[in-house]
Amino acid sequence: MRKILALSITALMISSIFFFTMEDNTENLTSSDDSKSTSARQLSYAGCDTWVNVTIDGHGPHNVGFNPSADLDSNDVVHTSYWDWTDKQLKYAEISNMGAQYSVEVVDSTPNHNSGEIQDLVVDMYDNIHIVYVSSNLTNNSDSKLKHATKSANGNSWSISVIDTNQSLRYVAIDVNDMGDLHISYTRDGFLWHGELGASSWILTQVTTTDNVHGVDIAINPTTSEAIISFNHMYNYPGELFVAKESSGSFILESVNVATNDYFGFDNDIEFTSTGPQIVYSVQNTQEILLAEFVGNQWVTSGIFAGETGVSMAIDSGDNPHIMWHVDGVDEIRYGQFDSTGASLDTILDYEGV
Secondary structure (H helix, E strand, O other), rough: OOOOOOOEEEEEEEEEEEEEEEEEOOHHHHOOOOOOOOOHHHHHHHHHHHEEEEEEOOOOOOOEEEEEEEEEEOOEEEEEEEEEOOOOEEEEEEEEEEOEEEEEEEEEEEOOEEEEEEEEEEOOOOOOOEOOOOEEEOOOOOOOOEEEEEOOOOOOOOEEEEEEOOOOEEEEEEEEEEOOOEEEEEEOEEEEEEEEEEEOOOOEEOOOOOOOOEEEEEEEEEOOOEEEEEEEOOOOOOOEEEEEEEEEHHHHHHEEEEEOOOEEEEEEEEEEEOOOOEEEEOOOOEEEEEEEEEOOOEEEEEEEEOOOOOEEEEEOOOEEEEEEEEEHHHOOOOOEOOOOOEEEEEEEEEEOOO
């Protein structure tokens, strides 16, 4: 999906949710030195020592901040959704002025339900906020609902509707194009599904005919307005990283990378550049972060960083990826970027990420 760009990142911390922001280096980033490309300036000035973090939730005995998702609106205000583990609630925060101002609110606190452990957020072209999430009945394992929460720009309340109902709803992702069309991907009983919001209701389509789908993300082709979904498919152990490309209302499955003795893409993020889609994804056993680019008519994969979980990516206006991930064992939250020349930046944002 279309993720928050590198200047502002939210991250999970036990008992707290932190907001990472890069201090304003506008003078450096817009330097008139024509000997440096835009990407080179970013790599030179998005330095390790300019990151600061602000706690936006975590006061008191609550464990909050799990599975955060974030996006920017047209005024560079940050909107983030996350799970309150203690109260089993879906929460939302609005952050501005580089973290100096923020507000926190509860989106869904349905009694006897676990709401928001699985969720994703996007802001549309009109600055309306959309969160797709799962709400599960704590006393009835057969009662889980896929919900859509939306709040209009400058609105004061949330409107919540049910998209689908099933026993097993595990992965969800949402994206929106420049025309305001909402697309979602999710798993239902292990099968991959796609949804598009029509004039009055969601149009739902089953994408895979076999189950055991994991690690779902979605992006929308800016040229065709059709969806592309990235996912791990373990129908043939240990599985493959796939994409499902929408074409005239149906989906075509395409293999990106075949796993031989490892798990590919349980964590992945797909985004579009001006030349096509890119996928950043994790490899579990070797603890690598890989990048797959669609070049010509095939996927080309390269290793870029060490890490395993919590992978998230955004593409800047120069087509350069900005990536955030977690490194197991040392509990680091890291941020990296690189350009087409191979120049890269890899820095630790915090040592206490979980």
